[in-house]
Amino acid sequence: MANERLVYIVDDDDAVRRSAAFMLRHAGFRVRPLESGIAFLKLAKNTEPGCVLLDVRMPEMNGLEVQRQMIREGIDMPVVILTGHGDVEIAVQAMRVGAINFLEKPYEKEHLLAAMGEAFERLENSDLKEMASSEAKVRLACLTGRERDVLDGLSIGHPNKTIAYDLGISPRTVEVYRANMMEKLRVRSLAEALRICFSAEEGETITSKPVQN
Structure with missing residues (x-):
């Protein structure tokens, strides 16, 4: 069920967090907004598993660095990357690190929901x-x-x-x-x-x- 699925929204832009949270909640997901990769990593190892909507450009620690730290710490959560216009090269790097999809801002609601649906399919099917x-x-x-x-x-x-x-x-x-x-x-x-x-x-x-x- 979608309402059992938790999405961690990791983005330093409050407007992006609120917008994504609104769309996901209305689609039946639970959300946990976080303002930085550092904040996410502090709780990720000892928290409920879910999927991560992760902005690639953040201060202190960018999305690629967060992904690499997740690998080092054994945090096995599917990641969907958020990128700005023209950041396809960075999105490609993120997918090489292990992201399963990327969304270019601004994105449509149906694209967000499709990406998160795919992420949870990966989370729930370990053989995929x-x-x-x-x-x-x-x-x-x-x-x-x-x-x-x-x-x-x-x-x-x-x-x-x-x-x-x-x-x-x-x-x-x-x-x-x-x-x-x-x-x-x-x-x-x-x-x-x-x-x-x-x-x-x-x-x-x-x-x-x-x-x-």
Whole structure:
């Protein structure tokens, strides 16, 4: 039941916390707003499990740092990242660290609810991550070389124009390859495609650039 599901809203912007809390409460979720990553980490190890709606740009400790600390402390809660406009590269880094989805501000209510629904599906089905890992390489095998090139560019946070320049093709052609790639992978969002891509990188060492606050 949705009313048994707890969402930790971690954002330094009071207006964002209040807005997200309002939408989630009206959808039947319980919420725990927190003003910083530090405040969340102080209670996370000894609190009720749930999912985390985590802003990526916060003072003192940004969202990527919070995610890494969660891993170090064994805090196994699914994370949905909140990013600002143009922060896709940072969102990609967050997904590499382990976030299952990202939302770009301002976001629509239905996108928020869909992302949190997916997060709780992951929380409640411990086999979901393993199943995704075992299937990812098979699903990627259906892509052509150019479609995979486009996905690889997206997986490091590059916009279509940069991918087009790197591949020596037009941005419009990148859009076509991107649409074909998503259709073949049977995904509706970039976040879903990235999860498949990162699952296929199982065992590889991944490095991320620091985020400037």
